[in-house]
Amino acid sequence: MDVLKAIKSRRSIRAYDSREVEEDKLVRILESGRLSPSASNRQERRFVVIRDAMTRKLLSEAARNQGFVAEAPVVIAACSVESEYVMSCGQPAYPIDTAIAVDHMTLAAVQDGLGTCWIGAFDEKKVKKILNIPDHVRVVALLPLGYPSATPRPTPRKSLDEIVKWEKWSD
DSSP states (O other), rough: OOOHHHHHOOOOOOOOOOOOOEEEHHHHHHHHHHOOOOGGGGOEEEEEEEHHHHHHHHHHHHHTTTTHHHSEEEEEEEEEEEOOOBBBSSSSSHHHHHHHHHHHHHHHHHHTEEEOOOOSSSSSHHHHHHHHOTTTTTTEEEEEEEEOOOOOOOOOOOHHHHOSSSSOOOO
């Protein structure tokens, strides 16, 4: 599958069937996150892979009771071990670098016939407690992963004319 096809095929999956994710697919998805770029090649992101059903249930509760988080056979907690580094443009690197890694993983999942849903609605303190994550580590996203039992239709996207400015900002 080419990258553009994976991008066009990706959906936020909120319903998973009970099939387990094969180890080789999971490793390939994690490898996609590992290979993603990061500011100054700092590689500060870390991934906690959760397969245990009770832990996934607790995570779904910490994620505003989104039950599909527990339904997915795998949840990946995408974290950063450093949150102080600021790029020269003034932006903190950790949420951007971790987001790039998660995006790589979502596209790798599509290629393998799997679905994901980027979860940013969660209580970070609760997630850290559930997963025994140290205080200095930031949890950026939760990523349920599994075989979709339902695939939603594409969501509308703005046209290029609405979002692109050429050469300079213009209204």
